[in-house]
Amino acid sequence: MPQTASEVPFWSRDAAAACAELQTRPEGLTSAEAAERLSRLGPNRAVAARRRSVVGKIARRLVEPLIAILLIAAAVSGAMGDWRSFVVILGIVLVSTALDVIQEEKAENAVEALQRSVAVTARVRRDGRLLALPVRDIVPGDVIRLAAGDLVPADGVLLESRGALADEALLTGEPYPVEKRPGRSEATGPAEAFNAVFAGTSLVAGEAVMLAVATGGGTRFGAIAAALAERAAPSAFERGLHALGLLILRLTGFLVLVVLLARLAAAGLSLDTFLFAVALAVGLTPELLPMVLTVTLSRGALRMAARKVVVKRLSAIDDLGAMDVLCTDKTGTLTEARIALVGGFGPDGAPSRRAAALAGLNSRFATGLGSNLDAAILAAVPADPRAWARCDDRPFDFTRRRASVLLADGAERLMVTKGAPEDLLSLATRLERPDGAVVPLDETARATAAAWITAQGAAGFRLLGIGWRAMPEATGRLAAEDEADLVLAGFVAFLDPPKASAAAAIGRLAAAGVRVKIVSGDAEPVVRHIVDALGLPSGSAVLSGAEIAATSDAALAARAEVVDLFVRVSPDQKARIVRALRRRGRVTGFLGDGINDAPAIHAADVGLSVSGGSDVARQAADVILLAPDLGVLADGVAEGRRTCANIMKYVRMVTSSNFGNMLSMALASLVLPFLPLAPLQILLNNLLYDLSEIGIPFDAADPSEVERPARFEMRDVLRFTLVMGPLSSLFDAATFALLHFGFAADVAVFRTAWFVESIATQILVIFIIRTARPAWSARPHPVLAATSLGALAVALLFALSPLGGFAGFVPLPPAILATIAAICCLYLILAEALKRLAIRPAPAGR
Ligand SMILES: Nc1ncnc2c1ncn2[C@@H]1O[C@H](COP(=O)(O)OP(=O)(O)OP(=O)(O)O)[C@@H](O)[C@H]1O
Numbered sequence: 135m136p137q138t139a140s141e142v143p144f145w146s147r148d149a150a151a152a153c154a155e156l157q158t159r160p161e162g163l164t165s166a167e168a169a170e171r172l173s174r175l176g177p178n179r180a181v182a183a184r185r186r187s188v189v190g191k192i193a194r195r196l197v198e199p200l201i202a203i204l205l206i207a208a209a210v211s212g213a214m215g216d217w218r219s220f221v222v223i224l225g226i227v228l229v230s231t232a233l234d235v236i237q238e239e240k241a242e243n244a245v246e247a248l249q250r251s252v253a254v255t256a257r258v259r260r261d262g263r264l265l266a267l268p269v270r271d272i273v274p275g276d277v278i279r280l281a282a283g284d285l286v287p288a289d290g291v292l293l294e295s296r297g298a299l300a301d302e303a304l305l306t307g308e309p310y311p312v313e314k315r316p317g318r319s320e321a322t323g324p325a326e327a328f329n330a331v332f333a334g335t336s337l338v339a340g341e342a343v344m345l346a347v348a349t350g351g352g353t354r355f356g357a358i359a360a361a362l363a364e365r366a367a368p369s370a371f372e373r374g375l376h377a378l379g380l381l382i383l384r385l386t387g388f389l390v391l392v393v394l395l396a397r398l399a400a401a402g403l404s405l406d407t408f409l410f411a412v413a414l415a416v417g418l419t420p421e422l423l424p425m426v427l428t429v430t431l432s433r434g435a436l437r438m439a440a441r442k443v444v445v446k447r448l449s450a451i452d453d454l455g456a457m458d459v460l461c462t463d464k465t466g467t468l469t470e471a472r473i474a475l476v477g478g479f480g481p482d483g484a485p486s487r488r489a490a491a492l493a494g495l496n497s498r499f500a501t502g503l504g505s506n507l508d509a510a511i512l513a514a515v516p517a518d519p520r521a522w523a524r525c526d527d528r529p530f531d532f533t534r535r536r537a538s539v540l541l542a543d544g545a546e547r548l549m550v551t552k553g554a555p556e557d558l559l560s561l562a563t564r565l566e567r568p569d570g571a572v573v574p575l576d577e578t579a580r581a582t583a584a585a586w587i588t589a590q591g592a593a594g595f596r597l598l599g600i601g602w603r604a605m606p607e608a609t610g611r612l613a614a615e616d617e618a619d620l621v622l623a624g625f626v627a628f629l630d631p632p633k634a635s636a637a638a639a640i641g642r643l644a645a646a647g648v649r650v651k652i653v654s655g656d657a658e659p660v661v662r663h664i665v666d667a668l669g670l671p672s673g674s675a676v677l678s679g680a681e682i683a684a685t686s687d688a689a690l691a692a693r694a695e696v697v698d699l700f701v702r703v704s705p706d707q708k709a710r711i712v713r714a715l716r717r718r719g720r721v722t723g724f725l726g727d728g729i730n731d732a733p734a735i736h737a738a739d740v741g742l743s744v745s746g747g748s749d750v751a752r753q754a755a756d757v758i759l760l761a762p763d764l765g766v767l768a769d770g771v772a773e774g775r776r777t778c779a780n781i782m783k784y785v786r787m788v789t790s791s792n793f794g795n796m797l798s799m800a801l802a803s804l805v806l807p808f809l810p811l812a813p814l815q816i817l818l819n820n821l822l823y824d825l826s827e828i829g830i831p832f833d834a835a836d837p838s839e840v841e842r843p844a845r846f847e848m849r850d851v852l853r854f855t856l857v858m859g860p861l862s863s864l865f866d867a868a869t870f871a872l873l874h875f876g877f878a879a880d881v882a883v884f885r886t887a888w889f890v891e892s893i894a895t896q897i898l899v900i901f902i903i904r905t906a907r908p909a910w911s912a913r914p915h916p917v918l919a920a921t922s923l924g925a926l927a928v929a930l931l932f933a934l935s936p937l938g939g940f941a942g943f944v945p946l947p948p949a950i951l952a953t954i955a956a957i958c959c960l961y962l963i964l965a966e967a968l969k970r971l972a973i974r975p976a977p978a979g980r
């Protein structure tokens with residue numbers, strides 16, 4: 135059984151031959167057969183899971199420069215006979231690596247489970263039944279049903295097709311959907327193989343049944359598709375953090391070098407100097423930041439999931455938090471998507487059974503996208519008594535916005551077209567009167583119909599126009615030109631009530647600094663009606679698809695920013711609007727559920743879809759809403775910002791307290807005749823400090839931080855550092871002076887005292903800088919309080935009890951203890967007073 139395409143391409147066999155070769159049948163495999171194949175051929179995944187094993191993770195950490203340096207330091211200590219350092223350094227490497235790996239592993243597991251819950255499934259025939267199975271469980275020989283909007287889960291040949299059109303643009307570059315039908319193809323390349331479908335492409339119209347021939351790495355395009363689908367571009371937040379990390383790295387390198395040279399000049403090379411430099415480098419580097427990011431983001435993801443928002447790409451949380459424009463589709467988010475047929479109406483607007491009956495014929499025989507409009511028609515219109523049979527059809531697509539069927543009854547050939555009402559009106563040259571007579575469509579009748587269309591739209595009805603045309607007896611196929619010279623039979627009208635919760639949700643989003651824009655394929659009056667019904671600001675100008683088509687990208691960018699309503703836009707225009715907004719620096723989200731929304735979802739900073747949306751939309755999305763409700767999204771945005779706010783707390787800690795303390799120590803080492811802290815003490819300080827921060831992801835965010843889009847601004851970070859850094863240094867200098875000159879402390883006492891001051895200020899300041907509000911009015915999360923105070927307690931236990939002897943700590947005289955306590959209190963009070971300058975205040979207006 136070939137798992138890969140062999141020399142003979144698989145599409146050169148017909149369905150029966152392919153079935154025989156794969157030992158399967160149109161009814162599909164049995165689950166026993168499938169299980170056997172799955173274990174033999176492996177899961178249907180184009181690229182092996184990229185996730186590292188635990189061993190891989192540990193190995194990766196051990197080769198990181200910092201850890202490598204520590205290991206070398208341990209080895210040097212051991213070789214020199216300093217067993218205490220050897221053991222402690224190894225212990226620290228062990229603890230921090232374990233901490234890192236366990237946290238990350240847990241985070242990844244949780245997020246993977248979430249992602250699985252929104253993974254795309256395929257409808258597979260197994261044991262004679264149709265099952266929804268995860269795509270990864272598909273094996274060669276499986277028989278799979280596909281409908282418009284579905285992703286093709288494997289390479290295969292078609293067994294059946296009804297108007298199937300596949301979008302292979304991603305793989306062949308062919309921009310237009312290509313027709314797919316069963317048969318045998320002589321094609322040499324996949325692009326021309328009309329009977330084959332390929333993993334990674336999607337069906338945009340029609341229905342099909344396919345036989346999977348190749349899965350996983352054996353597919354033609356799977357690997358390319360996976361690579362293309364992979365979005366490597368980091369979020370703005372990640373880019374900012376990365377830049378900050380680089381900055382710190384450079385400073386660290388510079389400082390360590392200076393200290394090392396100075397000590398070498400003063401005291402010559404010694405193990406202590408070497409270890410001190412190593413410890414300083416370790417202390418200065420925010421080595422846990424990557425882990426902390428993953429953990430914070432995955433905690434955010436879990437909290438969002440509890441609010442029915444599932445993120446597929448972790449960093450999308452940052453983008454969601456930063457989003458300031460949301461473009462949304464209309465149906466399902468602003469409306470209930472419970473579409474009901476109101477009735478048929480003639481060209482003059484009088485009730486008409488005939489229009490409804492023709493719409494029923496079209497919906498019944500049209501292949502392709504079974505839209506909810508069709509469902510509403512079929513539910514309300516009784517089946518036509520005549521024995522119509524389908525000859526051909528031109529399925530619906532979002533650019534033409536209409537669908538035509540060619541029907542036969544005996545020698546009679548009838549084409550029935552339904553679609554956007556204003557388009558149908560312009561295609562029509564005649565009209566059908568209530569008595570059945572066909573007369574030319576004169577200007578008055580045309581104007582009457584146009585006015586009626588607008589009036590109905592404004593009254594909240596969605597309309598489809600219905601036209602027909604008698605075709606010559608021999609006609610067997612429909613051509614594009616046939617959709618012309620129509621007889622207008624009238625219209626069908628639908629109601630899709632506006633969603634009661636939408637107005638409040640949009641209000642919440644607006645209050646949170648997210649501007650909502652409606653981007654709809656529907657007509658202006660209908661969209662306007664919804665806007666009015668929801669009580670949304672209706673003053674906005676409107677931009678239509680036709681206008682957009684005539685606008686350059688640059689001009690569109692300027693227009694798109696101020697316009698909030700876009701009507702009659704095609705799928706690629708939706709994407710153009712998103713790109714235009716992004717070009718203006720807007721962090722843009724797009725929420726949609728249809729095939730027509732997928733390009734825009736893909737183009738957005740945050741692509742959003744709903745769990746009931748089509749495969750392609752969900753595949754393109756970064757975030758899936760488990761309920762089609764903007765309120766859910768507003769919750770998600772708040773959680774996204776909370777997550778960003780927590781990441782900023784780390785950044786503040788790293789840039790001010792951690793870096794500040796290590797900086798002071800480096801400077802002190804230049805002045806003092808001895809090292810201000812023993813290397814082991816620095817490492818211990820660093821480890822306990824890292825531990826203290828583990829609770830940050832649990833913390834709540836300030837209301838002010840949730841109220842506006844969260845952006846990573848290097849300026850804000852620098853401002854914070856410039857205010858809080860010197861403050862911390864000031865207190866370090868005071869400690870230094872008091873200990874060295876005031877108390878004339880000896881080395882051991884000096885180090886113990888400095889350690890206590892350093893770790894206490896470093897850890898406790900989290901309670902101050904975690905909020906821009908007064909520290910006492912914003913209560914920290916209990917987990918954060920526990921990790922911080924716990925780490926501090928351990929540090930004090932080491933430093934102040936006989937336990938600390940191993941690291942060179944000695945008991946402190948009460949006078950020094952009291953002085954340190956006073957310094958800490960004073961520092962915290964001043965930090966509280968100064969933080970208002972350091973943390974960006976909420977902007978006055980928006
Ligand atoms: N089944 C169908 N048959 C004929 N025409 C259709 C059908 N479905 C949709 N149309 C036409 O295509 C237009 C665009 O489709 P649709 O309204 O679903 O786009 P959309 O951008 O997803 O809109 P929305 O914002 O309402 O979700 C419709 O307004 C209608 O005129």
Ligand SMILES: [Mg+2]
Nearest residue numbers: 463464465728
């Ligand atoms: Mg839609």
